[in-house]
Amino acid sequence: MSGVGDKIALRHGAGGPAMRQLVETLFAGAAPAGPDVVGLDALDDGAALRVGDRWLVFTTDSHVVTPPFFAGGDIGRLAICGTVNDLAMMGAVVPLGLSLAMVLEEGFALADLERIRDSITAACREAGTRILTGDTKVMGRGEIDGVVLNTTGLGFADRLVRDDGLRAGDVILVTGTIGDHGLAVLAQRHGLDVGAALRSDVSPLNGLVAAALAAGGAGIVAMKDPTRGGVASALTEMAHKAGVGVVLEEAALPVRPAVRAASELLGIDPLLVANEGKALLGVRAVDEKAVLEALHTHPLGRDACRIGRCVAEPARRVVLDTGFGRRLVLEPDGELLPRIC
Amino acid sequence: MLTELPTTRGASLQFRDPARARALLAAIERLTADRAGGAPLSIMHVCGSHEQAIARFGLRAVLPPTLQVIMGPGCPVCVTDAPEVDEAVALAEAGLRVASYGDMLRVPGSGRSLDDARADGARVEVVYGVAEALTAAQAAPDEPLVFFASGFETTAVATAAVLLRKPPPNFLVLSAHKYIPPVMEIVAEMPHTRVEGFLAAGHAAAITGYGVFEPFVARHRIPVVVGGFEPLDLLAGFAKLAELARDGEARVVNAFPRLVSRDGNRRAQQQLWRVFEPVGGQWRGIARVPNGNLRLRPEFAGHDARRRFAALLAAAPPARLAPRSDECRCGDILSGSASPRDCALFGAPCTPAQPVGACMVSSEGTCRIWHEYGGIPRLEIHEAPS
Numbered sequence: 001m002s003g004v005g006d007k008i009a010l011r012h013g014a015g016g017p018a019m020r021q022l023v024e025t026l027f028a029g030a031a032p033a034g035p036d037v038v039g040l041d042a043l044d045d046g047a048a049l050r051v052g053d054r055w056l057v058f059t060t061d062s063h064v065v066t067p068p069f070f071a072g073g074d075i076g077r078l079a080i081c082g083t084v085n086d087l088a089m090m091g092a093v094v095p096l097g098l099s100l101a102m103v104l105e106e107g108f109a110l111a112d113l114e115r116i117r118d119s120i121t122a123a124c125r126e127a128g129t130r131i132l133t134g135d136t137k138v139m140g141r142g143e144i145d146g147v148v149l150n151t152t153g154l155g156f157a158d159r160l161v162r163d164d165g166l167r168a169g170d171v172i173l174v175t176g177t178i179g180d181h182g183l184a185v186l187a188q189r190h191g192l193d194v195g196a197a198l199r200s201d202v203s204p205l206n207g208l209v210a211a212a213l214a215a216g217g218a219g220i221v222a223m224k225d226p227t228r229g230g231v232a233s234a235l236t237e238m239a240h241k242a243g244v245g246v247v248l249e250e251a252a253l254p255v256r257p258a259v260r261a262a263s264e265l266l267g268i269d270p271l272l273v274a275n276e277g278k279a280l281l282g283v284r285a286v287d288e289k290a291v292l293e294a295l296h297t298h299p300l301g302r303d304a305c306r307i308g309r310c311v312a313e314p315a316r317r318v319v320l321d322t323g324f325g326r327r328l329v330l331e332p333d334g335e336l337l338p339r340i341c
Numbered sequence: 342m343l344t345e346l347p348t349t350r351g352a353s354l355q356f357r358d359p360a361r362a363r364a365l366l367a368a369i370e371r372l373t374a375d376r377a378g379g380a381p382l383s384i385m386h387v388c389g390s391h392e393q394a395i396a397r398f399g400l401r402a403v404l405p406p407t408l409q410v411i412m413g414p415g416c417p418v419c420v421t422d423a424p425e426v427d428e429a430v431a432l433a434e435a436g437l438r439v440a441s442y443g444d445m446l447r448v449p450g451s452g453r454s455l456d457d458a459r460a461d462g463a464r465v466e467v468v469y470g471v472a473e474a475l476t477a478a479q480a481a482p483d484e485p486l487v488f489f490a491s492g493f494e495t496t497a498v499a500t501a502a503v504l505l506r507k508p509p510p511n512f513l514v515l516s517a518h519k520y521i522p523p524v525m526e527i528v529a530e531m532p533h534t535r536v537e538g539f540l541a542a543g544h545a546a547a548i549t550g551y552g553v554f555e556p557f558v559a560r561h562r563i564p565v566v567v568g569g570f571e572p573l574d575l576l577a578g579f580a581k582l583a584e585l586a587r588d589g590e591a592r593v594v595n596a597f598p599r600l601v602s603r604d605g606n607r608r609a610q611q612q613l614w615r616v617f618e619p620v621g622g623q624w625r626g627i628a629r630v631p632n633g634n635l636r637l638r639p640e641f642a643g644h645d646a647r648r649r650f651a652a653l654l655a656a657a658p659p660a661r662l663a664p665r666s667d668e669c670r671c672g673d674i675l676s677g678s679a680s681p682r683d684c685a686l687f688g689a690p691c692t693p694a695q696p697v698g699a700c701m702v703s704s705e706g707t708c709r710i711w712h713e714y715g716g717i718p719r720l721e722i723h724e725a726p727s
Contacts, residue, residue, distance in 0.1 A: 313723035325399030
């Protein structure tokens with residue numbers, strides 16, 4: 001396993017190049033999926049199988065987060081929204097149902113589990129879906145850290161939206177403020193008290209995406225939710241797959257003041273941290289206005305805006321115009337660490 | 342609803358005004374336009390936070406070609422030498438709790454980093470600062486916690502303040518703290534140095550005072566400007582250095598007066614020198630720097646991980662120098678007299694995963710940037726396929 005190393009490190013799960021390299025190395029032999037299947041080789045948000053004139057999308061996601069309860073949400077809400085959003089990013093905005101597997105540590109407080117259950121129920125209601133099946137395992141004390149959740153979801157898409165459809169001239173929209181989830185969790189982990197304004201954005205996006213798709217139709221050419229690795233990772237992947245460049249305007253990036261403050265204190269760029277209730281949309285320029293108007297009518301899309309555009313060169317790169325100059329936006333490789341120097 | 346707060350679109354801060362930035366860039370261009378011999382003006386900053394700000398705001402893409410800004414030995418993580426990392430790794434692998442700043446984790450020692458040790462089960466914890474390490478020690482008073490302390494005057498003062506407040510006996514410090522003024526002498530005395538001005542770090546000078554640079558300027562006849570970290574601070578600092586260089590004026594200018602005074606923070610200086618003593622030591626890929634390393638004084642032996650675990654550290658396998666490290670050109674690159682392409686190690690064996698010299702360690706290091714982008718990216722944008 002050249003380049004991967006002989007042991008798994010945390011960076012192999014961080015959503016960046018190390019993780020892609022690991023997956024590609026482990027599953028390099030996987031056959032291309034064929035015309036009626038979007039499979040593992042596509043490394044998209046989920047898989048899709050053609051069924052009649054529609055696509056059955058399915059996706060799975062395991063959730064670990066420290067701390068399990070954070071400002072604005074908890075691991076239960078995260079587990080539901082993560083899978084609902086992965087379905088939505090491929091155009092499946094009506095989830096047929098979810099599975100939920102729980103792995104619990106011996107000694108985990110029942111009251112905490114009930115809190116997580118309540119939050120799962122509430123998130124399912126918001127997303128208009130249900131848990132249809134599940135599984136429970138308990139491991140010995142110290143063998144696992146508290147609670148791990150896995151969710152799998154199914155849904156139909158009338159039109160499959162992939163993450164590789166960008167071309168020069170398209171615009172990049174974001175459905176709201178960036179950096180909220182990642183910085184809320186990081187600040188809490190490092191005991192940084194920046195007040196109640198720093199909250200995770202974890203939310204199910206299927207309703208919002210449905211509104212955008214209804215307005216934009218085939219003009220929405222690519223979607224991705226910027227979770228681990230943030231906007232930087234998601235756009236880098238989209239630019240790579242499509243062979244285009246993306247130019248972001250820093251002055252257009254919507255960032256809450258509390259998020260900006262925490263990011264400057266910790267030395268962590270809001271472009272690099274996870275969002276759990278935002279989507280990036282690649283849209284043909286002629287459809288930008290209609291899509292933005294549709295997003296603005298939805299409560300989760302009030303801060304939606306254009307943050308950048310696709311260009312021919314530099315291909316496969318994301319460039320940030322800071323207003324002072326330009327720099328490349330690199331996706332993070334490994335966990336985000338507060339810097340000293 | 343999460344959306345009730347007003348949201349900033351971009352920067353509206355006083356020190357982030359793009360129009361004033363353009364005016365300063367024009368001034369820099371004017372001040373460096375008529376240089377004898379046509380060589381660009383080379384100035385050096387000695388601070389990772391300066392490089393971070395330059396990179397973050399994309400300033401290199403818009404500086405005129407007549408100004409070359411060199412990243413000096415100012416990133417404490419980069420210049421932490423392999424044997425210092427080896428000590429931390431040895432303590433972690435011996436089963437001790439080790440806490441450090443996040444960006445220290447990936448810095449390789451002679452063989453391994455703290456991150457590698459952690460993957461093998463060692464208890465390595467990321468802390469945001471010394472206070473968080475102290476809290477971790479207080480929470481588990483029965484076992485030692487080693488804080489692997491790096492950074493310059495700025496962070497050393499914070500470590501000193503904690504040690505002066507009688508921390509619990511299980512709180513130990515493995516100091517890799519370093520002191521900047523002596524390394525400026527090293528750079529100024531490098532035989533091929535082309536550095537015509539230094540931008541000194543505003544936060545460090547807030548402690549030492551800008552007066553600390555006056556003897557240096559008198560000795561080497563090179564101007565020093567103390568600068569801040571906002572884009573306009575940086576550009577104003579560059580413009581001032583360009584002006585001083587054009588006029589042949591060697592003096593110290595304080596371009597960060599909202600924080601820096603001539604005398605600095607005397608109380609912080611007292612605390613720093615009560616706890617630490619300067620000793621000579623190797624800076625990775627640069628040189629042995631007399632008085633460049635800060636070590637705990639004997640009065641703090643009880644909290645000094647080097648003394649407390651001397652036997653354990655002595656038993657650890659001896660540090661090996663990275664292969665061919667004698668060929669490393671970091672010193673020349675940092676002095677502005679060579680580019681990464683002039684180095685035989687660049688790309689192989691020296692890579693971001695296995696760096697030999699300081700310039701390949703940090704994501705802001707010159708060699709690292711060249712390695713990632715094949716040279717300094719011009720970032721020309723073409724809207725449509727040609």
